[in-house]
Amino acid sequence: MLMFLAVTLAAVSVSALSWYYLSGIKIKAGWQNGQSPLAKWLDKRRRDKFNQQLPEALATMSNALKAGFSISQAFDSVVDQDENPMSEEFAILQQQLRIGMSFESALESMNERVGSDDLTLVTTAILISRKTGGNVTEIFDKISDTIRARMKIERKVKSLTAQGRMQGIVVSLMPVFLGLIMLVIKPKMMVPFLFSPIGALSVLVMIALILVGWLIIKKIITIDV
Numbered sequence: 001m002l003m004f005l006a007v008t009l010a011a012v013s014v015s016a017l018s019w020y021y022l023s024g025i026k027i028k029a030g031w032q033n034g035q036s037p038l039a040k041w042l043d044k045r046r047r048d049k050f051n052q053q054l055p056e057a058l059a060t061m062s063n064a065l066k067a068g069f070s071i072s073q074a075f076d077s078v079v080d081q082d083e084n085p086m087s088e089e090f091a092i093l094q095q096q097l098r099i100g101m102s103f104e105s106a107l108e109s110m111n112e113r114v115g116s117d118d119l120t121l122v123t124t125a126i127l128i129s130r131k132t133g134g135n136v137t138e139i140f141d142k143i144s145d146t147i148r149a150r151m152k153i154e155r156k157v158k159s160l161t162a163q164g165r166m167q168g169i170v171v172s173l174m175p176v177f178l179g180l181i182m183l184v185i186k187p188k189m190m191v192p193f194l195f196s197p198i199g200a201l202s203v204l205v206m207i208a209l210i211l212v213g214w215l216i217i218k219k220i221i222t223i224d225v
Helices: 002-022 037-066 071-080 086-098 103-114 117-132 136-160 162-185 187-194 197-221
Strands: 026-028 031-033
Touching (some): 037 136, 162 187, 187 197
């Protein structure tokens, strides 16, 4: 009876977690948008890849403008590189321009879709330069250098905090592995303990403490650049 209840509880827990992590995913203009943890993780992963490709895209557009191309043709040069998600987003931008959307609205739409601070800086610079007549190629070069410098610092910070992340993973998984080892070595002792009220309470307290410890470690090693 206890085994049946345990299996049922485990199945319900797995189903609930699966629903929590998988629900809320919506496809919108090629991006994963939603409120579930999985949707947010996919969104962040794609945004990070976009940010990594942005300096090279800015260099491509700057070279195209120096060669005498228009800003729209410079966008086409980024699309022709066929590097996703960068080319996908600029392809959507070009499609919106072709169907009659204003240049400012199309840029703001892409900026809202991507949600990147670096892209916000680029779009703001483009819009301001169109109104004031500034040198767009020089702006692109400076923004590209700034983004590359920031990414270099982020990689250094990530390497310096790698030990803390590994320690957090090891400390979090150690009680689980020890419990499994004890379950294999001493099943007659561990099974009654796990299904007893004290044992179940101990497991819940252990899980709560692991989560709290992991959140504290994550807070310490998370450094915004």
